Amino acid sequence: MVGFNYLTFKINVLWKPMAKMDCVDLGKDFFLIEFSDDGDYDKVLCGGPRFVGEHFLAIKPWGPYFKALEATFSSVANWVRLLELPIEFYDTTILRQIGSAIGLVLRTDSFIASSSRGSYARLCIQINLEKPLINIVRVRHLKQKFMYKGIGSLCFCCGRLGHKQENCCYNIRPNEKERVEDEVASPTPKVS
Incomplete structure (x- = not known):
């Protein structure tokens, strides 16, 4: 507190x-x-998780009808990097579709929107912490990896804060684990 x-x-x-x-x-x-x-x-x-002292500070956009007594902590806004993404997928519409495999895409990196290229694409996504975190999706025949920025104490197995996957003591149902390999609908790359 x-x-x-x-x-x-x-x-x-x-x-x-x-x-x-x-x-x-x-x-x-x-x-x-x-x-x-x-x-x-x-x-x-989109700045990612923050800590105030030793307390995790979850950040998410305002929603209507919020009541503190009934609220639960189930999601957080966080930057996600798509490492080594092929250049043909550097389109805002395609990036949003890929990011939607994780959650609601709140923002795309401003450099991507202006057609500047880097070694990765960045998306700010509202991540549901009640589900296991996805770290790979299929985009056509490509397996695309995601890297979550600043979430060192989030478990990719159970989606809970406070421990890493290798120390997870929660059992996850097999159908939830299969979400790791969900396929994104094949986007048509923009050809310049």
């Missing part, structure tokens, strides 16, 4: 907002952060 004043101070230090940022205590360790600047919002939403 983190106090309101301490949290407000720490997130200002971590996030370094360019404009005004308001914090509202919703109770039950839930806080609403209101941004005056869209750039600050995008940076924080």
Whole structure:
């Protein structure tokens, strides 16, 4: 449990907002952060998991009808890298389709949207932590690996925080494990 004043101070230090940022205590360790600047919002939403002291700070977009007493922690926004992705898949529509195998795609990397190329593509995805994390999908005949940024204490077997897959003591049903090899519908690459 983190106090309101301490949290407000720490997130200002971590996030370094360019404009005004308001914090509202919703109770039950839930806080609403209101941004005056869209750039600050995008940076924080897609900045990945953060820690305030030893406490994990889960970040997700606001949803209507939120009640702290009934809320559960089941998802987190996080950057995911698609390592060594073939250049023909560097299209925002195709990247969103590939990312949707993991969860709701919130953002694509701005360099990708502007057609700049790097050694990987990046997507900010709302990850469901109640399901095992997917680390490979098939795109046509290619097996594409995902790398989750900054989630060192998330288990890819059970999807829970606090331990890694090699130390997992939870049993996962076989049909959930098969999600690792889900196939993405074959996108038609954009030819330039």
